Amino acid sequence: MELFALFSTAFLVGLSGALMPGPLLTVTVEESTRRGSGAGPLLVLGHGILELMVVILLLFGLGGFLTHPGVGRLVAVVGGVVLIWMGQGMIKGARAGEVQLQLTGDAPANLTVRPVWRAVATGGVISLANPYWLLWWATIGAAFLTQAARLGAAGVVSFFSGHILSDLGWYSLVAAGVAAGRRFISQRFYRYLIMACGIFLLVLGFLFILAGYRGPLSV
Template identity: 55%
Template sequence: MGLAFIFSTAFLVGLSGALMPGPLLTVTVGESARRGFIAGPLLVAGHGLLEGVLVLALALGLSSFFHHPLTSKVVALIGGFFLIYMAWGMLRDARSGRLEFEAKGTREEVAVTDGVPQVFPSRGLDLVWTGMLVSLSNPYWSLWWATVGLGYITLSLQHGDLGLLSFFSGHILSDLVWYSLVAAVVAGGRRFLTPALYRGIILACGLFLVFLGGSFILWGLRT
């Protein structure tokens, strides 16, 4: 199995995982509607940093920690509550009619009151940290790395550091391509978004995060 094969198969397997609906996809849709295209690459940057640390940890022999049932249980419970917390913020904004935009490098919030936009500054969330935390909140993410990911790491290490680099580059490139595409589509449609439609998108994303968070908590309690 050569380096090109490792890279290409890692890209395809990673893409198949990225295409599945999950917390990171939901947050990408919501944040791209708020902040534009840049939300996609920044979220993937945080996601990639976390995965890079995890790949190194697994390569150094820490796989037993990620295989431990208690690890998945704790990740599921904490992650579920974190997703519900994020969902609460999105649902609150959707209900209040507050629209958030990223313009010229600074973020602003626009509250629509009686059809009149009122602009005021907002600190907001750091998208890179959000990408890391949202990824970490998903117990299926840690399970994937403890099984499929660990298998790929073992095979790629037969080619040394170059093999590991080929695997990780193919894997993270699949995330970057897919989530950037999603961000581009969502951001490109912002010009057609009415306040009501925008609130509907945020509301749908928030409700889906509630569903995922609740599912993770139930999964963790039953594991």
């Protein structure tokens, strides 16, 4: 019962975080219009690999390092720069007509579909670029992990499984919804959508940099 309670709690807490708009949600929308419903699981795979690495580091006592104000500020600034770079790339591609909506499983002749590894890597990079993601794991995530570790390896597995399944479920649902609606979206609307996603990442990037310069972040 303890393992099930831990799994359920981790799932619900993880889902509450996944439901909040952020960089990963924005990239999921953008990638789903190109790749289809498979974009969600691929992005979450990269996200999950990164989170698994953080869990291992926390188990080895790196929580104090992650909560150091200097680390948080550095991640905020570097992450902001990465988001700005990705955002301006989206905007530039949309304005130049270099991005087009993929309506079927096969890519149009003039559209280069991103390789699978790039979608997976993007899931990890976009997560690492979000300083609030790292702060969550250094505080709330570390607290949950401490409780899970008391139940041994089974507790850690239950906690991580519940957490990552919440991400997988939500982003897969978002990707499937976007993919299902692609046939009703015009190329012009698609370009505006990508530009909007790019602008959102730009704004987040500047906010992260500003937060990094102002001082320690808070959840």
